[in-house]
Amino acid sequence: MLVVIMTDNRNNLSAASAFVPTLGTSTYKTKSGTHALHSTSKNADSTNHGSTSMKKRPHIVILGGGFGGINTALTLPTLPWWVSDYSSTSPPPKITLIDKSERFVFLPLLYELCVEDASLDEVAPTFTSLLEDGSAATTTGGGGGSIDSVFSIIPELAGALAGFVIPRTMTNQLFGKKDADDNDTNYAEVSFLQAKVQGIDVNNQQVVIAKLSSDDDCGGEIEYIEYDALVIATGSEISLDSIPGASKYALPFYTVEQALELKRRLALLDTHLKYSTNNDSPVNIVVVGGGYGGVELALNLVDRFGWGQNTNNVNVSLVHRGKQVLEYATEHNRRMGIDRLASAGVKVMTTTSVVEILPPETENTMRHDGKEMLPHVQQNQCIVQLSNAEGDTVTSLPTTLLLWTAGATPTSDANMGVRNSILPRDSMGRILTSSTLNVPKYPNIFAIGDCSRPRKVPYPGTAQVAMQQATVASWNVFATLTTNNRRVGGGDDERGIPKLLPFNFISLGEMMTLGSEDATISTLGGNVELSGPVASWLRRWIYAVRMPTPRQALTAAVDGTGRKLARGAARRRKSVEWK
Numbered sequence: 001m002l003v004v005i006m007t008d009n010r011n012n013l014s015a016a017s018a019f020v021p022t023l024g025t026s027t028y029k030t031k032s033g034t035h036a037l038h039s040t041s042k043n044a045d046s047t048n049h050g051s052t053s054m055k056k057r058p059h060i061v062i063l064g065g066g067f068g069g070i071n072t073a074l075t076l077p078t079l080p081w082w083v084s085d086y087s088s089t090s091p092p093p094k095i096t097l098i099d100k101s102e103r104f105v106f107l108p109l110l111y112e113l114c115v116e117d118a119s120l121d122e123v124a125p126t127f128t129s130l131l132e133d134g135s136a137a138t139t140t141g142g143g144g145g146s147i148d149s150v151f152s153i154i155p156e157l158a159g160a161l162a163g164f165v166i167p168r169t170m171t172n173q174l175f176g177k178k179d180a181d182d183n184d185t186n187y188a189e190v191s192f193l194q195a196k197v198q199g200i201d202v203n204n205q206q207v208v209i210a211k212l213s214s215d216d217d218c219g220g221e222i223e224y225i226e227y228d229a230l231v232i233a234t235g236s237e238i239s240l241d242s243i244p245g246a247s248k249y250a251l252p253f254y255t256v257e258q259a260l261e262l263k264r265r266l267a268l269l270d271t272h273l274k275y276s277t278n279n280d281s282p283v284n285i286v287v288v289g290g291g292y293g294g295v296e297l298a299l300n301l302v303d304r305f306g307w308g309q310n311t312n313n314v315n316v317s318l319v320h321r322g323k324q325v326l327e328y329a330t331e332h333n334r335r336m337g338i339d340r341l342a343s344a345g346v347k348v349m350t351t352t353s354v355v356e357i358l359p360p361e362t363e364n365t366m367r368h369d370g371k372e373m374l375p376h377v378q379q380n381q382c383i384v385q386l387s388n389a390e391g392d393t394v395t396s397l398p399t400t401l402l403l404w405t406a407g408a409t410p411t412s413d414a415n416m417g418v419r420n421s422i423l424p425r426d427s428m429g430r431i432l433t434s435s436t437l438n439v440p441k442y443p444n445i446f447a448i449g450d451c452s453r454p455r456k457v458p459y460p461g462t463a464q465v466a467m468q469q470a471t472v473a474s475w476n477v478f479a480t481l482t483t484n485n486r487r488v489g490g491g492d493d494e495r496g497i498p499k500l501l502p503f504n505f506i507s508l509g510e511m512m513t514l515g516s517e518d519a520t521i522s523t524l525g526g527n528v529e530l531s532g533p534v535a536s537w538l539r540r541w542i543y544a545v546r547m548p549t550p551r552q553a554l555t556a557a558v559d560g561t562g563r564k565l566a567r568g569a570a571r572r573r574k575s576v577e578w579k
């Protein structure tokens with residue numbers, strides 16, 4: 001089902017569903033009452049904002065609601081659309097966030113979801129709930145005021161707030177706007193559309209999407225969405241296309257569904273282990289990729305099976321193509337990661353590549369008690385063929401569970417939709433942009449996060465980069481639309497015309513989980529380095545603060561703290577020896 005949810009709290013939503021057949025309705029409540037949730041699509045709605053001469057609402061479309069996309073969707077309505085000459089001729093924009101999933105995923109907490117250290121609502125809140133929170137916190141309204149004085153401070157403001165959604169109160173104060181009240185209808189409107197992007201027709205300024213079909217596979221009816229400005233933030237996915245056998249046997253670790261599937265497979269392994277003796281059908285878990293994700297996953301798996309308690313029959317191996325794991329991590333975090341891998345007994349294989357995955361030579365189907373092995377444990381068994389740096393096949397690794405964290409790519413075969421455009425890309429499929437994050441020759445198209453490349457040496461594919469880019473891209477969309485509007489309308493002079501900001505990454509440091517009670521943090525240019533349980537608590541709280549909305553931050557802080565306390569108590573209980 002395709003659903004678009006209007007998240008502003010205006011009373012009149014009827015114009016918004018003008019052009020596409022209604023696909024479903026629901027209701028939601030805001031402080032101004034209960035409203036219909038309209039299913040709709042294309043924009044082109046002209047809205048009565050108290051002025052009959054107003055043009056249609058410009059339509060800003062955001063593709064992908066990950067760290068880059070959701071923060072763009074939450075930041076855009078906070079910008080001062082009501083100031084400048086812009087507001088006298090144009091209503092504030094309509095913003096549509098499109099994602100194939102109904103949930104935003106806080107990927108750094110995916111491990112916690114898998115081992116039940118975090119709830120689904122903490123790690124993956126629905127877009128609907130986030131945008132509802134966002135509209136309550138950030139709705140801005142019409143009004144007047146000169147922008148000449150305030151625009152000069154924007155670069156500093158953006159730098160200071162890099163990565164954070166600007167609170168409404170702050171923009172209102174800065175731009176001389178009183179808080180929007182219920183009668184104030186002159187503000188940006190954000191809606192969510194669950195659909196898969198199939199292509200981008202830049203010449204006609206349209207995005208091609210596929211609605212969800214009945215099997216929820218996004219393979220449904222095709223629709224066209226027009227845009228005045230486009231922000232592409234579709235992230236990356238793990239591609240299993242290039243290794244024979246990988247798509248059959250390997251489980252990537254990148255989505256909520258994959259994390260929940262891993263949780264299910266681990267539970268099956270628990271059952272299997274219950275009936276196994278030490279020498280009987282050992283569980284061999286192979287993690288491919290020695291970057292942050294692979295190291296974190298390998299250590300959390302050892303932790304999950306109990307650090308030497310149940311692990312006699314569980315072997316965890318980490319296969320990495322590079323010379324050392326955590327190549328791009330800070331010195332401190334790399335040292336901690338390598339140290340913990342060694343003490344956890346993870347077999348680390350560097351300068352090693354997976355070349356092929358084969359079915360097991362003889363299927364190990366029997367347990368020691370003579371019963372059949374669980375079919376799901378059986379069906380994931382495989383032989384991982386490894387080669388060294390010279391390309392010689394050196395090892396065949398019998399594997400019970402193969403997990404894949406390497407080879408994230410912006411446009412895998414499964415996600416070709418975003419590639420279906422003439423936008424320039426690098427060999428990895430990342431969209432090339434200028435330093436102001438817009439695509440050369442397409443001033444109204446911006447690309448941010450993992451799917452983009454604004455400079456020769458790519459930024460690391462991290463949430464931090466995507467969030468900071470969201471702030472700058474939002475401002476630049478605002479600057480582009482308001483400037484265009486002035487030009488079209490005969491315009492103002494140069495005074496107060498918002499300028500496009502270049503993106504400069506401010507590294508806030510990095511954190512890694514090394515197990516449920518262990519983490520490592522390196523921040524302030526290496527001046528603060530922490531590891532162990534304190535770092536683990538701190539990491540969780542920092543992530544809570546980085547949640548997209550204050551309400552979600554509170555949910556994460558309460559849920560995360562509660563679960564950590566409960567887990568600690570359970571561990572203490574386990575360690576008491578009763579006589």
Ligand SMILES: Cc1cc2nc3c(=O)[nH]c(=O)nc-3n(C[C@H](O)[C@H](O)[C@H](O)COP(=O)(O)OP(=O)(O)OC[C@H]3O[C@@H](n4cnc5c(N)ncnc54)[C@H](O)[C@@H]3O)c2cc1C
Binds near residue numbers: 066098105198254465
């Ligand atoms: C397990 C794991 C742990 C991580 N840990 C950390 C960490 O600790 N710190 C850190 O900074 N970074 C971490 N990262 C990396 C970080 O999560 C990414 O760099 C970040 O999510 C990139 O943000 P983004 O907005 O570019 O893309 P994403 O957050 O990946 O979002 C992309 C969105 O686009 C949607 N989408 C994709 N294609 C389509 C389509 N065709 N149609 C519709 N929607 C589409 C997806 O559903 C998704 O919601 C981790 C990543 C993983 C996988």
